[in-house]
Amino acid sequence: MGLSFDDRERAFRELYAAHFDAVLGYALRRVNRPEDAGDVTADTFLVAWRRLAHAPEGPDVRPWLYGVARRVLANHRRGERRRTALGDRLRRELRTHVPDASDDVVQREDVTAAMGRLSARDQEVLELHLWEGLESREIAEVLGQTTAVVRPRLSRARGRLRELLGDERCNDLGPPGHLPSDRPIALTRKERW
């Protein structure tokens, strides 16, 4: 895309503002230590900045970012050290503030515990569905697979979870995940520093 440097900066600022919370939330829900989510977020947006020309437009950009974050997270879990030393302040802030923020969670603990008994593959599909609020098509984009593969897997995973929880409680899974920021957070003037 033949954008000028200023246009790219503007586009990236918009992308960052609109999806920062979602990417950080994705990471926070999957790491053990809050500061690790800072690393995953930093590396995800670094990749997004470098690959901005390849980023899809419109609603597809969120699954694309999750896909990037998923690969970054996989590297992180393999013990690879941080690709960058970016985001030190964010790491510190996460370490300080996340442990106290436990009210507004995507699901009940018993659901999390039940999900932990599913296969890793089923778990991941369900997490994307329940935590990020994605549908089969979007999950397929994140995983780099076809909808034809993902749809039955999601259905099967939901079935397994239902078995583990019991039908009644499973009906209470609710419209999950995407309480997440459907509202893009605009950059404040202050954040330009």
Add this chain to the structure above:
Amino acid sequence: MNPKLTDEAVSNLPLQAGRAELLEEIMTTVAPERQTDPTPARTSRRNRWVAPLAAAAVVAGLAGGTVWWQQQRAGDDSNRVASLGLPEGQAVVLDAPGWKVDSLGGDGIRFVHGDAELEITSYPAKDYDSYVKDREYIVDPPAPGAPVTVLDRPGQMWAYSADDHTVIREVEDGHWMEFRASGLDQDGFLAVLGQLRLTSDAEFNAALPDDYVTAGERAAAAEQLIGEIRDVSHAGFPDGTALDVGPGEAKDYYQFGVEVVAQYTCAWIEDFENAEAHGQQGRADEAARVLGTSRQWPILEKMDTDGDYPEVVWDYAGQVSDGQVPEGYREGLGC
């Protein structure tokens, strides 16, 4: 395990400073791929991931409790980068015991002392008004900052919090500087600002620490670095290319390493690119082999403990090894 917060809950976490800082760090760290215009990549001010196209503008050292920051110029005066807004021949020092340089980039520097930080960043004059306007929104209702004087020039100060302040110093010589400190109350911040002083290039040069490559050492130091790489790669520069460090001023070993390694790496990637374009498989294989030794290049192993530039080289070398010409490598390396 963390609580599985909703994105809404995440958005309510008080992460504004870290979030904003990360954004700026990312955009000043590396150029995006598929850059279609010749805009130079900008160097990070917080990390030592150096984008050499930014024509290294500062150099810092630590000598006897004094932190030095000097404008650096290219050998050719026409390329001089007046990035600090300082008159020619002047340098900035932080004359305060206990402070040390934490990171250094082309447009700024960060000092630390315990939990306290002072970051000085230089911006072009054209951005001055918009940034001042920005900072006015730190307070509610928006208002100009308190008048202060830094390095003999007027500025405005605002407080983000009791121990987080910023000062914007007026434009000088086409640039202006922002001084932001955290971990210091207002009196402490003003005291540190008062310990900044201007000095001469000559005084600065006399105080450079040992791991700096001075102007007079550049050629020999570059030859030495290339020699150490050659010992590992068993190859000098590709045919038709040669090391050319040219005149210049003092740099720390890292910045100097970037300058030299970039020449060698660029030459071999370009050779690979040419070979691929002309179907010269043997030549392409040799270029890939040479670049494939990059993880053993002594200077990169040393630099790897201090910054991310080696990662850039290794990433590109890996792509060449996979038979690909790395997209945007010229911008990334500063070829």
